[in-house]
Amino acid sequence: MRCTRICSPISVGDWHTAGMDVSGVRQASAQDAAACIAIYRPYVENTAISWELEVPSVEEMAARITAARTTHEWLILEDDGQAIGFAYGHTLYRLPTYQWSAETGIYVDPDRHREGGGRKLYTRLLQRLTERGYRRAFAGITQPNEASNEFHRSFGFVNAGLYRRVEWKLDRWHDVAWLQLDLSGADDAEKAPGLIS
Numbered sequence: 001m002r003c004t005r006i007c008s009p010i011s012v013g014d015w016h017t018a019g020m021d022v023s024g025v026r027q028a029s030a031q032d033a034a035a036c037i038a039i040y041r042p043y044v045e046n047t048a049i050s051w052e053l054e055v056p057s058v059e060e061m062a063a064r065i066t067a068a069r070t071t072h073e074w075l076i077l078e079d080d081g082q083a084i085g086f087a088y089g090h091t092l093y094r095l096p097t098y099q100w101s102a103e104t105g106i107y108v109d110p111d112r113h114r115e116g117g118g119r120k121l122y123t124r125l126l127q128r129l130t131e132r133g134y135r136r137a138f139a140g141i142t143q144p145n146e147a148s149n150e151f152h153r154s155f156g157f158v159n160a161g162l163y164r165r166v167e168w169k170l171d172r173w174h175d176v177a178w179l180q181l182d183l184s185g186a187d188d189a190e191k192a193p194g195l196i197s
């Protein structure tokens with residue numbers, strides 16, 4: 001059965017906006033590992049937002065940055081030469097049929113929230129993933145996290161489902177909501193996807 005309006009893909013958010021200011025955002029390198037850890041550490045140690053129990057080593061973080069840069073993207077937000085946030089994409093599932101779907105993540109220094117930095121980072125990240133040929137972005141958000149829920153919705157992400165009591169951290173279970181965004185527009189429904197570059 002041909003897809004009709006009722007089963008057409010989710011509409012694209014407003015992150016396509018031409019001329020969106022992404023100043024202060026640059027591509028990461030392995031040398032940014034320590035700065036990323038400094039931003040990431042409080043989320044690992046004090047919250048269930050990160051699903052990790054141990055803060056990664058500099059070597060591990062450098063390897064993650066290099067791997068993400070190779071296949072997806074890893075970006076840094078800087079202010080006055082200092083990293084204050086990062087965002088990345090990586091593989092959602094290691095299956096050939098899922099290769100056009102990326103998982104995204106973002107962490108902004110807790111002292112620099114709500115200054116528009118996250119929007120700059122994600123705008124550029126989603127642009128870059130689209131340029132590389134990815135068709136869908138997915139974000140897994142430990143609940144409750146109204147800032148991240150609203151942040152993702154502001155880009156057009158919509159609810160994809162809820163993993164109930166999937167994460168054990170800080171002495172209790174946590175639900176994880178998944179949100180998703182179509183990157184390439186509603187016209188990709190019946191076209192075979194191209195190669196990821």
Ligand SMILES: CC(C)(COP(=O)(O)OP(=O)(O)OC[C@H]1O[C@@H](n2cnc3c(N)ncnc32)[C@H](O)[C@@H]1OP(=O)(O)O)[C@@H](O)C(=O)NCCC(=O)NCCS
Nearest residue numbers: 106107108113114115116117118119141147148150151154
């Ligand atoms: C989610 C996060 C990345 C947002 O970054 P940020 O730099 O504070 O976001 P911005 O200032 O660019 O805000 C962009 C939009 O997101 C939404 N938003 C951000 N924080 C919000 C909050 N606390 N409450 C409601 N909406 C919020 C708003 O729509 C906002 O637009 P507006 O300011 O024009 O209303 C940041 O809160 C963060 O690092 N949180 C901890 C880590 C985390 O949860 N990461 C996501 C894991 S999936």
